[in-house]
Amino acid sequence: MFNVVLNLLLQFSLAALALGAPVVQDVSATTAGNSWQYGTGGGIIGFIVLVLDIIVFIEVLKSNRPPLHKLLWCLVVFLFPIVGMIVYWLFSNRAEHNSGGSYEPLP
Template identity: 40%
Template sequence: MGTILGIIVLVIDIWAIINIVGSGASLGGKILWALGVLIFPVIGAAVWYFAGPRGDTRAIA
């Protein structure tokens, strides 16, 4: 069960990092957001989802 939970957290964090890199935030903002997600994986991704910049909403295809 722990392995599955770890994989889910990893996938969510990768999703958050990809969205951070593609966001309209400044370079410094992107670095701070990415560090937050890397240091606090579950909380950082959740905060990014609810409070991250919403400037560019196009999908990655």
């Protein structure tokens, strides 16, 4: 059941990213100067951040933290994708909360 929900969440998030892409009235050739705005450079970096955030979400959900702590970490990473991910990797004490790869059932 969880895999189905996770799969749907990932599909909807990718669809939302595709539909939320900026559209420009005046389409011109992308140069190195504006590639961060509308070109491929910003898309690649955005995709890398998305993949790393999804890895953090999966790691948080697999951990043996209390459900409230899981929710708070997921909210921090969701609301602040780059900063939240860095804060999680630096300050979350991941080794202590590693559950060994299995999901913990909620009480």
